[in-house]
Amino acid sequence: MGARTDPMNDQHTGPSTPPAPADPDRTATGAEPDGPVVRGDPPVSEESTSRDRGPRFDGARGRWVGASVPRREDPRLLAGRGRFVDDIQLPRMLHAGFVRSTPAHARITSVDLKATREIDGVVAAYDAADLDLGDIVALLDRPTEEFSPTAMPILAKDKVRFVGEPVALVVGRDPYCVEDAIEAAVVTYEAHDAIVSEDTALAAGAALVHEEAPGNVLLDVSMFDTPGVDDAFDAAASDGCVVEVLTRTGRQNALPLETRGVVAAWDDHDEQLLVQTCSQVPHQVRTVLARSLRIPERMVRVTVPDMGGGFGQKCVVGREEIAVAAAARRLDRPVKWIEDRREALTAGFLAREQRYRSRAAFDAQGRITALDVDVVCDMGAYSCYPFTAGIEPLMASAEMPSVYRVPAYRVRGRAIATNKAPTAPYRGVSRPQYVMAIERLMERAARELGLDPVEIRRRNVITEFPYTGINGVTYDPGTYRESLDLAEQTLREEGWYELRERAAAEGRYLGIGYCCFSERTGYGSEAFAKRKMQVVPGFDISEIRMDTTGSVVVTSGTMNHGQSHETTLAQIVADRLGLDIDKVKLRQGDTERIVYGWGTFASRSATIGGSAVSIAAARLGEVLCDIAAHLLQTRPDQVRLDGRGGVVQVDDPSRRISFEDIADVAYLRAHLLPKDVEPTLSATASFDVPGDGTFSNATHAVVVETDPGTGQVRILRYACVEDCGVVIHPKVVDGQCRGGIAQGIAGALFEEITYADNGEPSAASFIDYLVPTATEIPDITVSHLETPCAFTENGAKGAGEGGTIGAPAAVLNAINDALRHTGVELDTTPVHPQTVLAALDGAPERDTPRPPQKASSPA
Structure with missing residues (x-):
């Protein structure tokens, strides 16, 4: 039991040899520094x-830190020893499933579970009245004219608001008898008109998704109506240009490999409900579960085993997990529910359906002088907990100026309710959308003024730090200009500009597109509090x-x-x-x-x-x-x-x-x-990160070829230059970038859930919901600049979302560049082949000469 060595003796060595120290004068990709590579320890007080x-x-x-050491998780996961929710098997465990709504908008007139309970193997079946659980309510501290709070019942009570909404819970000995029992349930409805678009939601006299949300508006906030907006537009109309774009993005599913799931069991010894679930926010699940069951939080323990992805979809509290936990406590037996892929696609939390009507004023030199934006986010049937339906329009409104110096700004942001599955955060949260909007403005202004698209960005990008924008947000030091220059330099040195011109002479449609953006990361309590959330993360x-x-x-x-x-x-x-x-x-x-x-x-x-x-x-x-x-x-x-x-x-x-x-x-x-x-x-x-947090930044550069005969878009080159501060593990960061870019490409070209007029979702399987494979995702190169963060202890900034943020705009800009001689411009994603063909069919001329462009002048 004594000491293993004499405390005064120096005979001690570590158990293994550490990696060689990272060279502070090399980039994380191993290249010698060239230009704006910033190194050294992060400044601290x-x-x-x-x-x-x-x-x-x-x-x-x-x-x-800075070394790509072998991942500690890999031996377990690669050998199949990972433990996910569906791997959990407990004695006497039962299985659960949900009777789900078939209409999108209807009053429930009756729920008959008699035949359900008679199916062999069924142990219990519950409707909302049987479980008698509290509702999930997410709140903002905003006046009623700005925000309409709405309740999400654990099981639908008097009304259903989207196809797939859970109406009843069935518990049985195995998943098969549960499926049979779900089919035996009889639910009758009195159908209402379905609200499935912005136009129908905001139309006068439209049916209401929630009586508590007049006009189907969950949030309506006007922000930053700064002096000089109208004057700037008047001046630009006579000396410069005014450009307007209407951008739209399609509804997506975050699509984690592991769907949602939960195993709940009551422990008599500890007098505690043990809930094992795949959640990004276990403490929030515990809070809502305890409140729904009306028990102290000490009586609820939430644990998360290995988790196969989340991407934001699992950072909100779902109602199915609460219902299953309630059943486990009532039955005093473990209960498991695993979401199947159809449920995940049609009834899980979705994201991304947004519309931006954006106007920008530019002077004759190509400098932006004002920005005026109207944002509408289709949030589906309910507010998510804890972020509320305000998460997307508030994010967009607060951060829309992006990496550019905007001297005058006005924005209106609205969240609307529709009869669709509710929206949760998805990797990037509105930033892919507002970045696409402002990047399209830059492209349009460059065309109007005869400027190179990179040059107009160079004239507007923030270069002096710290910089406090017109939106009241302070941006810490980054490499906005440097990443743009390096991305352009990469494509020029590789010869893509010359190849584009040769391709045009051969009748091929080759295009180059850029996207320059920042990513606010590590939001602290101060930043979240500005949204007036009643539950303030940080x-x-x-x-x-x-x-x-x-x-x-x-x-x-x-x-x-x-x-x-x-x-x-x-x-x-x-x-x-x-x-x-x-x-x-x-x-x-x-x-x-x-x-x-x-x-x-x-x-x-x-x-x-x-x-x-x-x-x-x-x-x-x-x-x-x-x-x-x-x-x-x-x-x-x-x-x-x-x-x-x-x-x-x-x-x-x-x-x-x-x-x-x-x-x-x-x-x-x-x-x-x-x-x-x-x-x-x-x-x-x-x-807790102070103030407005920290900003990573990046520039994405993309080369695409569009086939005018089929409308297919093929990505030939994808380069990312990013700065996320101190890189803790280069290969992990590269993986985050590439994974995010793959999801961004998916949103740009493939993935979309649409709805019929009656609210029926279009995609219930991967036959209809197009997910890109390795064939569609190109090789992606990632170059690192490094500006250590002054606010974090390790100098790191976040790296999780940037890939997804920049990809849609970069790909869309490249497609439009490929179509530049046709007169066609696309401002909606995803860009399906039929979208390209329809646009080309309606183009006035295919041989419109490309407008002259002033030469780019990289620093």
């Missing part, structure tokens, strides 16, 4: 340095504990669903403590173990969660140093974390002590501790 950063840590930056909490072997377990309120948190957060901790990464274990997704957490969404894990674990690790390091100084009989300011595998030492290399030996004293020989040090090696920290 003097207070932060002395209190949190652990001044006694002697490890160089890049020992673990902070994260981390706890770290060291055991007698010198290993640590660290908790985080973030939630991994494919982002490699087990690896990247361990890298941060290992660097802070000078510890081998193999000695760091991450725990997430358990409301009993995690004090509180907001989960993972909005690219917050590295920025907020990573900062919390970093501070907690630094505080543990302080405790280790205090104990080591006492054992080494020196002052605390004379020792430091060595950074070579878990050692504290003084300047004399012969005087050092391992973490194991410190832990041995702390737990097993506590009488040797200093009098003011408790016998424990643990620390807790919270972190």
